[in-house]
Amino acid sequence: MSLPPPRSFVGSTVFRRTVWAILAGLIGVLAIVWGAYALNHWQIHQEVKASILESEFELVTAYEEEGLEDLVHRLSFDDRTIWDPEWMFAILEENETIVRLVNAEGETLAGYEHIDPPGGWSQTFLDHEDLDGHPVIALRLGLGLGLEGGDANLIIAKFLPDRLIYMRELLVMGTWLLAIAVFPIALATGWFTSRSVFARLNTLSETAERVGKGSLQARVPLKGNGDEFDRLSSAVNDMLDQIGTLARNLEGVSVGAAHDLKTPVSNLAGRLQLIERDMDDPSATKAHIDVAQKHIDSLLRTLDALFRLGEIEAGKRKAAFRTLNVSELVEDLADSFQPVFEEADKTLEVRTSPRILIQGDSDLLTQMVSNLLENIIEHARDGAHAKIRLRASDNLAHLEIGDDGPGLPALKGEDIFERFFRLDPSRTTAGNGLGLSLVRSIAQLHDGTAALIAFEPGAVFEVTLPLAPKP
Amino acid sequence: MKILLVEDNEETAAFITRGLLEAGHGVDHETSANKGLIAAAANPYDVIVFDRLLPGMDGLDAVRVLRQSGLTTPILLLTALSGIDDRVKGLEAGADDYLVKPFAFAELYARVRALARRQPLNEEPTRLEVADLVLERTTQKVMRAGQMLDLLPREYRILEFLMQNEGQLVTRTMLLETIWGYRFDPKTSLVQTHLSRLRAKVDRPFKTDLISTIRGAGYVIAAP
Numbered sequence: 001m002s003l004p005p006p007r008s009f010v011g012s013t014v015f016r017r018t019v020w021a022i023l024a025g026l027i028g029v030l031a032i033v034w035g036a037y038a039l040n041h042w043q044i045h046q047e048v049k050a051s052i053l054e055s056e057f058e059l060v061t062a063y064e065e066e067g068l069e070d071l072v073h074r075l076s077f078d079d080r081t082i083w084d085p086e087w088m089f090a091i092l093e094e095n096e097t098i099v100r101l102v103n104a105e106g107e108t109l110a111g112y113e114h115i116d117p118p119g120g121w122s123q124t125f126l127d128h129e130d131l132d133g134h135p136v137i138a139l140r141l142g143l144g145l146g147l148e149g150g151d152a153n154l155i156i157a158k159f160l161p162d163r164l165i166y167m168r169e170l171l172v173m174g175t176w177l178l179a180i181a182v183f184p185i186a187l188a189t190g191w192f193t194s195r196s197v198f199a200r201l202n203t204l205s206e207t208a209e210r211v212g213k214g215s216l217q218a219r220v221p222l223k224g225n226g227d228e229f230d231r232l233s234s235a236v237n238d239m240l241d242q243i244g245t246l247a248r249n250l251e252g253v254s255v256g257a258a259h260d261l262k263t264p265v266s267n268l269a270g271r272l273q274l275i276e277r278d279m280d281d282p283s284a285t286k287a288h289i290d291v292a293q294k295h296i297d298s299l300l301r302t303l304d305a306l307f308r309l310g311e312i313e314a315g316k317r318k319a320a321f322r323t324l325n326v327s328e329l330v331e332d333l334a335d336s337f338q339p340v341f342e343e344a345d346k347t348l349e350v351r352t353s354p355r356i357l358i359q360g361d362s363d364l365l366t367q368m369v370s371n372l373l374e375n376i377i378e379h380a381r382d383g384a385h386a387k388i389r390l391r392a393s394d395n396l397a398h399l400e401i402g403d404d405g406p407g408l409p410a411l412k413g414e415d416i417f418e419r420f421f422r423l424d425p426s427r428t429t430a431g432n433g434l435g436l437s438l439v440r441s442i443a444q445l446h447d448g449t450a451a452l453i454a455f456e457p458g459a460v461f462e463v464t465l466p467l468a469p470k471p
Numbered sequence: 472m473k474i475l476l477v478e479d480n481e482e483t484a485a486f487i488t489r490g491l492l493e494a495g496h497g498v499d500h501e502t503s504a505n506k507g508l509i510a511a512a513a514n515p516y517d518v519i520v521f522d523r524l525l526p527g528m529d530g531l532d533a534v535r536v537l538r539q540s541g542l543t544t545p546i547l548l549l550t551a552l553s554g555i556d557d558r559v560k561g562l563e564a565g566a567d568d569y570l571v572k573p574f575a576f577a578e579l580y581a582r583v584r585a586l587a588r589r590q591p592l593n594e595e596p597t598r599l600e601v602a603d604l605v606l607e608r609t610t611q612k613v614m615r616a617g618q619m620l621d622l623l624p625r626e627y628r629i630l631e632f633l634m635q636n637e638g639q640l641v642t643r644t645m646l647l648e649t650i651w652g653y654r655f656d657p658k659t660s661l662v663q664t665h666l667s668r669l670r671a672k673v674d675r676p677f678k679t680d681l682i683s684t685i686r687g688a689g690y691v692i693a694a695p
Contacts, residue, residue, distance in 0.1 A: 293575075293687060300573065301656060308655070336625070336651060339664045367655050374659050435658075 014197045018190035026182045030175055037171055041164060048137045048158050049121070055097045055156050056139060063143055068109075068152065075099055075110035083112040088131050092159050098126070098136065100155040101143075115157055124157075135160045200229040204236065216244050249418060260302050264295040271295065305434040308367075312441045317361050321446075323468045326397055327356045329365055330390050337373045345382045346403075348373075352390035356397045357468040360446050368442040371435040372401040372461050381405050384458075395467050402453070402460025416452060439463070472517040472587055473497040477507030477533070478549065479525050483572070487520065490576040491583075504528035511537055516544050517587045520579075523550035523561070531564045538565030545586035547579075558654060577688040581640040588636065599634040601681055602694035604673065606634055615677060625650065626669045633682065633692040642689035666690055 063071045072081055091098060100111035114127030117138035125132050138157035203220060210218040219240060220233035271292040278284040311317065334350040341348040376386045380403040389400040417440040436450075439461070443450040448465035474491055478484040479502045491498045499514070501507040504525040511519055519537075523530040534546055548566040550557060561569040567589070568582050599606040603616045611627060613620040622630065628650050633641055643662045647653045651661075666682070674680040679695045 290687060296573075297656075301658070304655070336661060336665070337659075339668055340659050340661055343660070343664050343667075363654050366653060370653070370655075370657055374657060377659050 012194045012198060015190040015194035018193045019186045022182065022186035022189060026178060030178065033171060033174075037167060040167070044161060044164050045137065048160060049139075052097065052137065052139050052156050052158055055099070056141070056154070059099070059154060059156070060141075060143070063154075068143075071101060072110040075101060081110040082108060085112075085114070085128055088112065088126065088128055092131065092134065095159070095161070098155075098157040098159075100157075102153045102155065104151050109152065111155070115155060117155060117157070123160075126157075134162075135165070204229075204233060207236070211240060216240070216247060253418075257302075257306070261299065264299040264302075267295045268292055268299075302434065305438060309434065309438060309441055312364065312438070312445050315445065317364060317445060320361055321359045323357055324360055324362050324365075325355055326358050326360070326365065326399075326465065327352045327354050327390060329362060330369060330388060330399065333366060333369050333373065334388055337370070337377075340377060341373075341386060344377050346377065346380060346384045346386055349385065349387045351388070353392055356390060356392045358397055358446065358465045359468045360465065364442045364445065368439050368463070369399070369401070371439050372463075375435055375461075376401070376403045379406075392467060396448075397465045397467055399463040399465070400453075400460050401463075403458050405457035417450065436461075472583075473515070474499070474583065475507065475510055475514070475516045475519045476500045477502075477504065477510075477520065477525065477530070478522040479503065480522070483522075483549075486576065487579060490580060494580060504530065504533045508533055508536060511542060511544070512540065518583050519544050519546045520583065521546055521548055521566070523548055523557075531560060534561070534564045534566050545589060547582055547586060549574075549579075575642075575688065577640060577685070578642045578644060581636075581642050581645060581689065584639045585636050585641075585645070588639070599631065599637075601634055601637050601692050602679070603677075604634070604681055604692075606631055613673075615673065618676075620672055622669070622672060625665065626672065629665060629669055630673065630692075633690060636692075638691065638693045640685055640689050640691055645689065 059071065059074070062074055075081065077083065077087070088098070090096070098112050098115060100113065100115055101109040103109055112126070115124070115136070115138065116127070117124045117140050119140050119142075122138050122140070123135055124138050125135060136157040136159050138155060140153055140155045143152045143154050200223075207218050207220045219237045222230050222233055222237075224230065271288045275285050275288045275292070278288065330352055331350065334348060338348055373386070373388075376384070380386065384403045384405055386401070386403040389398070391398050417436050440450040443463050443465065446465050448463060450461065450463045453460045453462050474496055476484060476487055476491075476498055478487065478500070484500055484502070488498045488500055499510055499516075501510050504527055507519075507521065507525075521530045521534060525533070530548060530550075534548065537544075537546065545567045546565065547568045547570060548561045549570050549572060550561070551572045558569045558571075567586055570579060570582060595608075597608045599608070605614045606627075607613075608631070613622055613627065613630060629646065632646065632649055644656070646662050646666075647656070666684075670680070670682050674682055681694070682690055682692050684690055
């Protein structure tokens with residue numbers, strides 16, 4: 001079933017994915033920036049607090065050793081115990097410490113009057129008409145329990161550095177800007193990306209549709225930049241090439257099969273007419289029947305070979321594999337065929353290494369070897385010398401069966417294994433062109449190979465079969 | 472001979488029945504496996520010819536049933552399948568021989584007669600004789616007119632097989648299956664070549680020929 005071709009890319013997966021990816025990227029960036037800011041913020045706070053604690057230690061020590069009066073004295077500048085708000089600008093500039101000493105009644109004993117944080121650590125602002133936007137970190141602690149005039153409170157504070165403020169402002173502004181700008185950017189990027197992907201995919205699916213409608217020679221155009229679309233397209237093209245070859249082979253097979261089946265049937269029909277005509281002449285009728293029988297035999301042989309090929313290629317026979325001595329099998333066959341070669345005025349020379357064991361099907365291997373031998377009997381010239389060689393290498397049995405003439409055109413090396421292939425295009429010679437297909441199928445069923453080694457003069461078929469695993 | 476034929480294809484059945492009747496044998500024809508089983512159980516037959524593909528039951532199962540019931544009558548299975556395994560399966564199920572359709576009537580008849588004559592193994596004679604030709608199975612020696620014949624092992628086996636079926640047709644396919652164990656038909660004249668070599672040794676040096684060729688069918692050994 002094929003879906004209607006998509007015509008809009010806004011709803012496409014690529015578009016949605018792109019938009020989501022950009023949004024996710026934005027959130028990631030913000031998280032990192034804000035995380036870095038938070039870390040910085042924490043670090044600065046720690047530094048400021050450490051500096052405050054340093055001052056606290058100094059002041060408390062002074063107070064404990066020298067008393068309140070001395071502390072007040074220490075906190076005075078230019079003989080003024082109460083700090084002038086004007087001084088705050090210099091303090092901010094120099095990154096100095098702000099101090100306020102306050103008694104139980106809330107009267108400022110020394111320092112800057114307009115700061116009143118709660119106890120312990122806090123972040124607060126000065127009560128100052130120009131500097132009330134500058135946050136300070138403040139520490140408020142009680143001093144001198146049991147002193148005359150009750151408890152005093154010591155407040156120590158420091159401005160947070162301005163850069164922290166600026167950084168925060170910048171971040172807030174940037175976050176807003178990004179949030180506003182990212183949507184159009186994401187949509188635009190998504191649109192462009194999906195449009196280009198859509199265009200590439202569209203050529204692919206259009207080609208697939210064309211092939212689906214029967215034009216098997218259609219191919220996906222390549223951009224030539226070797227990107228993933230080009231790789232996919234060239235894989236699809238390779239696949240189409242392969243399918244094309246198979247289809248052509250199949251066509252050849254059908255034509256070959258039709259021809260090889262039709263010929264004996266038409267001959268048979270002809271003979272039936274001759275029988276009818278010659279009914280009065282029993283000897284002529286008998287002769288026609290004998291010929292008709294031969295045509296039927298040829299028809300059956302072709303059908304059997306086709307059936308056998310199908311059976312082999314379905315791999316059904318593999319279950320019946322067992323270890324067998326291929327040397328014995330070949331010697332026995334050679335022995336059987338020796339007289340046939342002599343009758344055909346040819347010689348057969350056999351050389352085998354003993355006890356070569358393989359995993360296989362002896363019926364099929366027998367048929368394979370016999371097909372190769374019969375091929376020689378049929379096609380080699382009179383007086384030809386045929387030979388069989390069987391030897392084992394590390395893990396393969398090598399079987400060579402060949403003769404010294406007239407050989408085969410080297411061009412036809414692979415074609416001869418195709419079903420219904422004939423060297424003679426008029427197909428007038430005997431045989432059904434399935435013999436060598438069977439040879440190759442049987443070799444391949446045994447995980448082996450079958451190939452033609454052409455040399456002058458003559459032809460040798462080499463079959464390799466994997467040896468049985470050594471016990 | 473009395474033969475039971477279980478075959479659902481009318482044309483094949485008519486062709487076999489007619490041939491067997493003409494050869495002077497009695498034929499009972501059944502068209503389904505069940506009827507075939509009943510007939511086989513009810514009457515004594517010399518040979519049963521059973522089709523593999525029957526309505527309702529695989530001929531293979533029918534043969535198994537017959538064998539399990541203790542029937543020892545020789546059974547010939549007919550089949551349209553020529554898969555290599557099918558023959559093995561048929562023989563394993565208990566059939567004595569297996570013939571792939573289409574076949575010549577001569578082929579079927581030769582096999583039926585061979586089956587009917589088949590002796591239990593322990594009753595097989597140790598010495599086969601056709602006219603002045605003698606084959607000693609214990610020593611594997613072959614003599615004709617008191618003269619020792621020098622046969623190759625395969626020639627000995629061909630001659631032994633022919634002599635076991637003295638006076639009857641032995642087809643090319645029967646020889647291929649029995650002597651060579653081939654399940655396919657070689658295009659070349661493999662059987663003919665070997666037979667002509669055998670005849671060169673058994674017949675040519677003597678006055679009369681014992682082995683004769685039935686054209687397009689096979690060979691017969693018989694006293695003249």
